Amino acid sequence: MSLTLPDLPFAKDALEPHMSANTLDFHHGKHHNAYVVKGNELIEEAGISGETLEDLVKAAAEKGGALFNNVGQHYNHSFFWNCLRRNGGGEPTGAIADKIKEDFGGLENFKKEFVAGGVGQFGSG
Numbered sequence: 607m608s609l610t611l612p613d614l615p616f617a618k619d620a621l622e623p624h625m626s627a628n629t630l631d632f633h634h635g636k637h638h639n640a641y642v643v644k645g646n647e648l649i650e651e652a653g654i655s656g657e658t659l660e661d662l663v664k665a666a667a668e669k670g671g672a673l674f675n676n677v678g679q680h681y682n683h684s685f686f687w688n689c690l691r692r693n694g695g696g697e698p699t700g701a702i703a704d705k706i707k708e709d710f711g712g713l714e715n716f717k718k719e720f721v722a723g724g725v726g727q728f729g730s731g
Contacts, residue, residue, distance in 0.1 A: 620692040638683040645676035
């Protein structure tokens, strides 16, 4: 299997004003697509294969380096697009809210620790 850039599961302007169509053109159409193009080159060079994207990620992880970075980032971005939706957001409820409160003392503290934990990590933006 080769990597393919998935269609966005929403219109490019659906997330405005939080994420503009221009931002999505860049982040999806150029940035994510660069992982697809380079990932496919590296997959071919490494001679790995998989029936699913998850299989490719596992095979790429065994090789490491740029191959794993590109295949892994394609996976991450593909997952990311499906986490977004028009009028999404809000605060967690139910079991996840209870666990956040138990482990972090509440949502605000969770947010602070989440941001602090991501600073300096590759790909954290």
